Amino acid sequence: MMQFVADGILNASLIALGALGLSMTYNVLRFANFAQGEVLAIGAYFALGAVTVIGAGVGVMGPVKFGWPLLVSIPLAIVCTSIVVLMVDYLVFRPLRNSNASRITLIMAAFGLSLMGRNLIHLFAGGDPKYFSFYIPKAIEIMPGVKMVPDDLAIIGLCVFAVVSLHMFLTKTNMGRMMRAVSENPTLARINGIDLKMIIRMTWIIGTALAVTAGTLQGHIFQAKAEMGFDMLLPMFAALILGGVGNLYGTVLGALVIGLAESFAVYFDLSAYRAAVSFMIMLLVLLVRPQGLLGERE
Amino acid sequence: MTPVNNPNNKILDVQNLVAGYIPNLNILHGCSIHVCVGEIVTILGPNGAGKSTLVKAIAGLLSVVEGSIELQGKDITGMETHKLVREGLGYVPQTENVFAKLSVAENLELGAIHHRSSMAETREKLYDLFPDLARFRNLAAGKLSGGQRQMVAVGRALMASPSLLMLDEPSAGLSPKLTQVVFQQLLKIRDSGVTILMVEQNARAGLEISDRGYVLAEGVDRVNGEAQSLLHNPEVGELYMGGHGKSTMENVVTASATSENSTPGDSA
Numbered sequence: 001m002m003q004f005v006a007d008g009i010l011n012a013s014l015i016a017l018g019a020l021g022l023s024m025t026y027n028v029l030r031f032a033n034f035a036q037g038e039v040l041a042i043g044a045y046f047a048l049g050a051v052t053v054i055g056a057g058v059g060v061m062g063p064v065k066f067g068w069p070l071l072v073s074i075p076l077a078i079v080c081t082s083i084v085v086l087m088v089d090y091l092v093f094r095p096l097r098n099s100n101a102s103r104i105t106l107i108m109a110a111f112g113l114s115l116m117g118r119n120l121i122h123l124f125a126g127g128d129p130k131y132f133s134f135y136i137p138k139a140i141e142i143m144p145g146v147k148m149v150p151d152d153l154a155i156i157g158l159c160v161f162a163v164v165s166l167h168m169f170l171t172k173t174n175m176g177r178m179m180r181a182v183s184e185n186p187t188l189a190r191i192n193g194i195d196l197k198m199i200i201r202m203t204w205i206i207g208t209a210l211a212v213t214a215g216t217l218q219g220h221i222f223q224a225k226a227e228m229g230f231d232m233l234l235p236m237f238a239a240l241i242l243g244g245v246g247n248l249y250g251t252v253l254g255a256l257v258i259g260l261a262e263s264f265a266v267y268f269d270l271s272a273y274r275a276a277v278s279f280m281i282m283l284l285v286l287l288v289r290p291q292g293l294l295g296e297r298e
Numbered sequence: 299m300t301p302v303n304n305p306n307n308k309i310l311d312v313q314n315l316v317a318g319y320i321p322n323l324n325i326l327h328g329c330s331i332h333v334c335v336g337e338i339v340t341i342l343g344p345n346g347a348g349k350s351t352l353v354k355a356i357a358g359l360l361s362v363v364e365g366s367i368e369l370q371g372k373d374i375t376g377m378e379t380h381k382l383v384r385e386g387l388g389y390v391p392q393t394e395n396v397f398a399k400l401s402v403a404e405n406l407e408l409g410a411i412h413h414r415s416s417m418a419e420t421r422e423k424l425y426d427l428f429p430d431l432a433r434f435r436n437l438a439a440g441k442l443s444g445g446q447r448q449m450v451a452v453g454r455a456l457m458a459s460p461s462l463l464m465l466d467e468p469s470a471g472l473s474p475k476l477t478q479v480v481f482q483q484l485l486k487i488r489d490s491g492v493t494i495l496m497v498e499q500n501a502r503a504g505l506e507i508s509d510r511g512y513v514l515a516e517g518v519d520r521v522n523g524e525a526q527s528l529l530h531n532p533e534v535g536e537l538y539m540g541g542h543g544k545s546t547m548e549n550v551v552t553a554s555a556t557s558e559n560s561t562p563g564d565s566a
């Protein structure tokens with residue numbers, strides 16, 4: 001039983017990272033970025049490329065099977081993926097914003113990009129799943145009856161670190177405050193002297209950084225494949241909606257609920273219905289609290 | 299309080315402005331106003347005259363079709379909104395003029411993003427001027443009353459130490475009593491060296507603290523003059539009443555507004 005809680009928390013950490021990225025772009029750019037899954041996948045492939053070039057087995061640290069190459073590859077992949085994302089924004093979303101395109105137009109554009117991204121990965125990297133390493137780590141017992149691979153623990157730690165960093169960034173730094181200002185009232189933000197274009201770029205970069213981190217870690221413990229991001233899209237959106245759209249803490253809570261729900265679906269031998277179980281929970285919560293767990297009523 | 303309408307000392311000079319919200323549907327049709335250093339100037343006019351449109355165009359929120367805007371001698375026509383703060387323009391919109399989810403202190407800090415070095419000092423001055431801001435500094439701005447929110451909005455704009463403060467209907471939604479409080483504070487702000495341009499629906503209260511005023515109608519500046527003379531100008535009343543009757547502004551406003559018994563500015 002506790003084992004499933006542990007697995008659920010691992011799952012939730014990865015969902016939370018991706019969903020937080022989604023939440024950031026939603027708050028500032030005001031549309032649901034359906035291509036977030038592909039950002040995650042492309043990031044994972046960039047990281048995979050970096051790890052392969054550096055050498056996968058190099059510098060294994062202690063009990064975990066990843067070494068410094070993986071930790072170095074994450075920032076590298078964030079930089080590469082951010083460049084791709086900013087180019088896409090410049091070529092696709094910026095002209096749409098300038099022509100005051102409706103929200104649904106932006107979402108459809110993201111859908112198209114998502115499809116394109118997935119197929120480009122197929123084209124360049126092939127359809128087979130790729131592995132970061134073939135080393136099989138040994139699980140250790142962290143509590144009586146609960147075994148976890150050290151890597152998983154490290155990943156949970158990294159995710160908690162990322163969430164806390166994001167919180168500090170948004171509440172304690174000038175840039176973070178500016179982002180919150182833009183997400184609440186873009187016009188008033190401009191009147192205050194905030195450059196909207198700069199904030200939009202920063203938002204893309206932060207959303208990308210979160211997605212790439214999620215993608216790389218997910219690729220590391222499972223595998224990298226073209227559909228990895230798309231498969232994450234539904235739980236990410238479920239976490240976002242469940243927590244209350246726009247509330248970052250709600251998103252983390254939503255991710256925790258979805259992660260545990262998926263894990264318990266396996267516990268109750270419903271693994272085939274994993275996705276359905278999380279959606280059932282989401283529907284039930286929304287019936288009682290339409291604004292989500294921590295969302296505010298409009 | 300001596301009128302300081304010295305045309306050689308213009309802080310804002312708007313010439314023949316043509317602007318609107320959507321292409322080919324202009325609201326302003328050649329509107330000209332100017333504000334001199336140290337003045338309080340009020341823009342009046344009936345609904346739909348283009349008062350808010352004028353300040354939004356000055357603030358760079360609308361694209362200017364024709365005409366020019368000069369701020370402190372520099373042409374700012376078509377300049378992006380976010381760059382105007384550094385040119386010395388402070389702007390308080392009529393609605394949604396605070397970040398409701400952010401604390402009062404955060405609202406003020408956002409006002410000073412380009413003035414980090416002098417932030418603490420300006421904030422202390424502001425807390426002296428508006429003690430309520432200090433008291434509620436950790437409260438979300440959205441939780442405050444209308445009058446307090448208006449103070450946050452004005453305070454936020456002052457954090458950037460503007461040379462010209464533009465306010466769009468600072469009395470909107472306030473009781474006559476609160477309106478007087480806000481207007482008294484505007485006088486103090488002016489006395490601290492900030493020139494003020496405001497749009498006001500409450501003509502009498504607005505003109506009472508103003509040096510000069512403009513009356514807009516159908517997107518053009520129709521009448522202008524010293525504040526006191528506008529109150530007694532029959533032409534102004536006619537513009538407000540849509541050309542019916544011969545009432546002066548005095549009659550119009552006394553008929554529509556509850557006025558307070560204060561005579562601000564006498565001691566200055």
